[in-house]
Amino acid sequence: MRLFIGGRDPRGEPLPFTQELLQELADSWETHSRVPTGVADQLTVSRRLFVHSFHAYEFATVAVAWSLFAVEAALRVKLAAGTSASLKQLVNRALQEGLVAQRFAEQLEAARLLRNSFSHAATQSIWTYGMVVPARAVSHEVVADVYVQSSADTR
Template identity: 40%
Template sequence: MRSQTFPVPVDPRVALMIAGFESAGQPISMTPERFASLTDTWVVTSQTPTEVAGLLSVTRSLYCHGFYVYEFATVAVQQAFIALEAALAHRLSRPKDALGDLIIRAHRQGLLDATAFESLDEGARRLRNGFSHARVQQVWTLGMAAPVIARVFATVATLWPETNSNSS
């Protein structure tokens, strides 16, 4: 086993990525800042409880650190499921319920539409359980991890939507 060096070098798998092409057709280098900007659409509303927002913040950070340690993108998915479970438990005031029960209860109470329910009930539970009982480190591509994480952020945002404070 090798010891960690600092600063942490860019993961060689990410070093091969580009951020697009210039108008002349030349590749644009991927940088940590460009990589992190991929998460800009992952919204945390101002109504989201601090505890849940903190879990989502760690999720975002882990994904961004995937630039340096590729496997962190996969760990970010695991963290996203932790945040989802915490969000549903908080919103439903059911801190001891399992993720599957929380998803069903949230759907029955109208907090999750049919599309979100189907995605979370089948996908999130199976994936989260796979992570929880893993025997080896799974490695997801960044492109696999990002949409799953984005779905969790979007779901949490629907649990605590922004309120319109315009009053006359």
């Protein structure tokens, strides 16, 4: 981690990469109070894994996987779909019913494929923070969209 930088100061000098920096970033991914406890707990675990990736870098990738599981759980719970519906079916139904904004359609398809690759992997994937941060952020946005956005929003 000593080769990573945590940004730049006003003079353009590199700042140290710290666990506190990861914690600040994780804290910016809020979970709305309307999100059910089980789904919110999955997002919390994902944020904790992200922060602890400072010590075990592989946890960053595991944090993405866990955040994708939270998206799946959010859709499954909100749609009262039970356990037999596939993630593809959940995503398609959520988009058709306007439960999730259409702007997330491509990201949800990518998330579905990623979730499948994580679930059926033969080896451990290692992602960079540049890959992890946007994926984690979108997971929180989608879950918020499912539980917080009103049906009056432009979808």
